[in-house]
Amino acid sequence: MSQNKVFRPDIQGLRALAVLSVMIFHCNREWLPGGYVGVDIFFVISGYLITDILLKYLSQDMPWRTSLSKFLKSRILRILPAYFFLLIVVSFFSAIWLTPVDFAYYQDSLRKASWFQSNAYFAHFSDYFAPNANELPLLHTWSLAIEIQFYLIIPLFILAVPKKHLYWLIPLLLVILTAFAEFLLSSKADQKQIVYFQLTSRIPEFLVGSCIALLKNHSTLKNNPDSPTHFLSLLGVTFIFIAFLFFSEKTPFPGLAALLPTSGAAMIILGNSKSIIAKILSTKFLVWVGTISYSLYLWHWPILAFMRYYTYTEKLTMGWIIMYWVMSFLLASFSYYFVEEFFRRKSFRQRKVAWSLLFASMVASADGNITESVSKKVSADTLPIAYTRYADPNLICHGKIVGNCIQGKKTSETDILLIGDSHAAMLNNFFHFIGEQEGFSVKVITASSCVPIEGFDTGDLQPAAKQACLNQIQAVKQHLDKSKIIFLTGYYDYQLKNPLFLSTVEHFLQKTQENHQKVYILSDIPFFKEFNPQREKHFTHSLKLPPKGKVSLGNYKKANLTIKNIAKKYGNATYIDLTTLPLFKNAPYYQGDLVYYDQHHLNEIGVQHYAKQAASILKNKVTNR
Numbered sequence: 001m002s003q004n005k006v007f008r009p010d011i012q013g014l015r016a017l018a019v020l021s022v023m024i025f026h027c028n029r030e031w032l033p034g035g036y037v038g039v040d041i042f043f044v045i046s047g048y049l050i051t052d053i054l055l056k057y058l059s060q061d062m063p064w065r066t067s068l069s070k071f072l073k074s075r076i077l078r079i080l081p082a083y084f085f086l087l088i089v090v091s092f093f094s095a096i097w098l099t100p101v102d103f104a105y106y107q108d109s110l111r112k113a114s115w116f117q118s119n120a121y122f123a124h125f126s127d128y129f130a131p132n133a134n135e136l137p138l139l140h141t142w143s144l145a146i147e148i149q150f151y152l153i154i155p156l157f158i159l160a161v162p163k164k165h166l167y168w169l170i171p172l173l174l175v176i177l178t179a180f181a182e183f184l185l186s187s188k189a190d191q192k193q194i195v196y197f198q199l200t201s202r203i204p205e206f207l208v209g210s211c212i213a214l215l216k217n218h219s220t221l222k223n224n225p226d227s228p229t230h231f232l233s234l235l236g237v238t239f240i241f242i243a244f245l246f247f248s249e250k251t252p253f254p255g256l257a258a259l260l261p262t263s264g265a266a267m268i269i270l271g272n273s274k275s276i277i278a279k280i281l282s283t284k285f286l287v288w289v290g291t292i293s294y295s296l297y298l299w300h301w302p303i304l305a306f307m308r309y310y311t312y313t314e315k316l317t318m319g320w321i322i323m324y325w326v327m328s329f330l331l332a333s334f335s336y337y338f339v340e341e342f343f344r345r346k347s348f349r350q351r352k353v354a355w356s357l358l359f360a361s362m363v364a365s366a367d368g369n370i371t372e373s374v375s376k377k378v379s380a381d382t383l384p385i386a387y388t389r390y391a392d393p394n395l396i397c398h399g400k401i402v403g404n405c406i407q408g409k410k411t412s413e414t415d416i417l418l419i420g421d422s423h424a425a426m427l428n429n430f431f432h433f434i435g436e437q438e439g440f441s442v443k444v445i446t447a448s449s450c451v452p453i454e455g456f457d458t459g460d461l462q463p464a465a466k467q468a469c470l471n472q473i474q475a476v477k478q479h480l481d482k483s484k485i486i487f488l489t490g491y492y493d494y495q496l497k498n499p500l501f502l503s504t505v506e507h508f509l510q511k512t513q514e515n516h517q518k519v520y521i522l523s524d525i526p527f528f529k530e531f532n533p534q535r536e537k538h539f540t541h542s543l544k545l546p547p548k549g550k551v552s553l554g555n556y557k558k559a560n561l562t563i564k565n566i567a568k569k570y571g572n573a574t575y576i577d578l579t580t581l582p583l584f585k586n587a588p589y590y591q592g593d594l595v596y597y598d599q600h601h602l603n604e605i606g607v608q609h610y611a612k613q614a615a616s617i618l619k620n621k622v623t624n625r
């Protein structure tokens with residue numbers, strides 16, 4: 001920051017407003033449904049400050065290389081130390097706190113976050129078996145990735161373009177990119193997640209701040225900095241609070257909607273520094289919160305993610321909420337005073353030593369061998385691989401075609417087909433065991449979150465899952481007419497949330513009835529609410545913590561009954577109830593052995609028991625054709 005730059009306590013207060021709104025929203029989105037726009041307020045402030053700094057470099061006739069070097073150095077000292085310190089601490093804690101399976105997902109996100117590419121990573125993140133979004137410790141780093149990416153672009157633009165052209169080029173870019181983001185949101189509803197995380201959709205928010213910096217540097221305002229009326233600041237706060245209270249996760253965002261809170265932030269920055277709003281934002285507490293806001297943003301989300309991972313719930317109890325706020329401020333204060341301030345104020349030699357230690361620790365935390373060894377040491381009783389999956393994902397036709405997709409008796413062809421989502425994919429080894437034992441084979445074609453039959457609604461699927469679903473629908477079409485017997489199953493409770501699913505199944509049954517094909521609809525297995533067998537074992541056995549999960553069954557019976565009633569309408573369809581088998585009597589355990597992989601999938605051990613107990617039932621269906 002240049003020495004002649006005037007300190008704006010009200011901007012620090014605006015930072016506080018931004019970070020507190022994000023923290024409240026992340027704590028409980030019902031309290032402040034549009035609180036997520038606090039991130040966009042941060043972007044406006046960043047756009048304003050960095051543009052203002054670069055314009056001052058230009059006014060001093062500083063060589064562009066010197067300006068660029070000075071700017072990047074200031075950004076490195078501002079962003080990297082606290083950020084890498086966070087990644088180091090969170091990585092080693094994750095190695096202890098997360099199960100080995102979930103820690104592998106964390107390492108993927110860490111590699112992207114280390115190179116400020118996590119926005120692209122989370123934009124396409126749709127792994128079915130990964131922890132929920134609110135349990136991902138580095139999810140919030142997407143905004144830091146976007147900020148760093150913008151820092152690499154904006155100085156080259158401002159320093160290369162003559163200042164007189166910036167006054168019309170930057171507003172023009174703001175309009176064009178906002179319109180482009182709005183176009184993507186309106187024309188590609190299934191890509192809202194990608195639009196939300198991409199750089200081009202967020203650049204306009206920085207440019208709003210850049211426009212304010214240009215106005216502030218214009219001769220008229222420069223000579224009379226307090227010329228805007230008090231009303232402007234009041235209007236800005238009104239805009240921001242309208243967004244806080246009336247926006248929600250359903251609001252198409254960013255695009256045009258982002259202009260409301262970002263314009264509000266711009267009005268406050270442009271407004272009268274002696275206004276009542278500026279005085280409120282300049283109170284000591286808000287200025288202090290604004291001062292530590294960067295570290296506060298860094299630390300608040302991992303704390304929440306770890307709490308939710310342990311408690312299985314997004315809505316925390318008041319005790320956890322109080323702990324969240326206290327820990328966030330404590331860790332943020334430590335990060336600010338002992339990390340951020342250290343790297344800004346200490347001598348070059350001291351910083352050099354600190355950078356070396358920080359870099360070495362960062363490498364150690366990002367090194368899979370080191371952190372994995374910590375994870376394995378903590379989880380000394382880590383389950384064998386057969387307990388951590390339902391089949392080898394590289395050998396089954398789940399979302400892709402691998403070989404001939406045939407399970408059971410070794411043959412090149414079969415007239416039996418199994419289709420469904422991951423609950424059908426879970427039956428690959430099931431039919432392999434029964435088929436080999438009883439002398440028949442089954443082609444198994446499945447897709448994640450998708451029952452690959454003609455007409456299946458892919459609208460709510462993530463882009464990667466959607467394409468895999470469409471591919472598998474085509475694969476099923478190619479084999480469907482050759483199949484005399486078809487098995488169908490899925491995660492019915494999940495699928496029935498889409499009102500189009502039942503009509504799609506009925507259309508499928510009607511078509512197969514016309515083709516004189518026999519369809520067996522298998523019941524879905526019992527599933528659990530707020531309980532993960534592997535996670536529970538990790539916390540209670542490895543970390544010696546009290547159990548938080550509740551072994552309570554979900555409403556699988558209702559979903560099964562709905563599907564059963566549909567099957568009754570068609571003479572070619574038979575519903576087979578396997579939920580009464582001994583395997584499920586004391587789920588998730590059978591004869592003292594853990595047979596579930598997660599809340600609603602069996603593991604390979606469970607699948608083997610399932611096949612043994614169901615073999616005689618299914619043998620009769622296949623052999624009596």
